[in-house]
Amino acid sequence: MMQSTGTNAMRCLALLTTLLPVAAFAAGTDSSTPPKSACKAGYVYDVMSDKCVKPQSGHVDDMMRLDAVRGYAYEGNLADALMVLDAMDDQQADGVLTYRGFIARMSGDMNEAKRWYDAALTQNPDNLLARSYMGQGLVLEGDWVGAKRQYDEIIARGGRGTWAEASLRDAITTGTTYTY
Numbered sequence: 001m002m003q004s005t006g007t008n009a010m011r012c013l014a015l016l017t018t019l020l021p022v023a024a025f026a027a028g029t030d031s032s033t034p035p036k037s038a039c040k041a042g043y044v045y046d047v048m049s050d051k052c053v054k055p056q057s058g059h060v061d062d063m064m065r066l067d068a069v070r071g072y073a074y075e076g077n078l079a080d081a082l083m084v085l086d087a088m089d090d091q092q093a094d095g096v097l098t099y100r101g102f103i104a105r106m107s108g109d110m111n112e113a114k115r116w117y118d119a120a121l122t123q124n125p126d127n128l129l130a131r132s133y134m135g136q137g138l139v140l141e142g143d144w145v146g147a148k149r150q151y152d153e154i155i156a157r158g159g160r161g162t163w164a165e166a167s168l169r170d171a172i173t174t175g176t177t178y179t180y
Contacts, residue, residue, distance in 0.1 A: 041080065042080040062093070065088055069099050073179070074180035125157075135149075154168065
């Protein structure tokens with residue numbers, strides 16, 4: 001039996017709407033705006049109560065925690081970022097693994113960072129942010145071929161025009177990497 005185009009379109013729209021939060025978490029944020037932490041000392045902003053709460057609070061979800069991690073990491077508060085990462089519900093989620101790699105790289109341990117990025121990419125080969133962060137680390141090491149390989153993977157996986165693509169492209173062309 002043939003289904004109408006309208007029915008198929010509605011099903012596709014419903015599926016996309018369902019998957020969008022998962023895709024956003026898996027690939028990380030795609031914002032070129034440097035984040036700012038709304039809270040201090042490892043706390044996470046709870047939109048519903050308009051307060052900062054402990055990261056283990058049941059009032060915040062992993063997306064809120066990941067936003068806090070990104071803000072703390074950008075500000076150089078790596079200990080606070082790790083505290084929030086430790087409170088994440090799914091420690092094997094590729095977003096968690098990606099930010100553990102990011103923190104390792106920002107701490108100067110590129111070997112550890114690569115292990116985390118590889119783990120994130122094993123979980124989700126389409127994690128463009130992990131590819132970008134890994135590529136930026138490779139730029140810092142002078143591995144331009146490896147960085148370009150990650151850039152090419154980002155493009156091949158539909159990442160043209162994303163923050164992951166732009167930040168790695170900038171790193172490759174200027175030698176300057178990003179802290180978020």
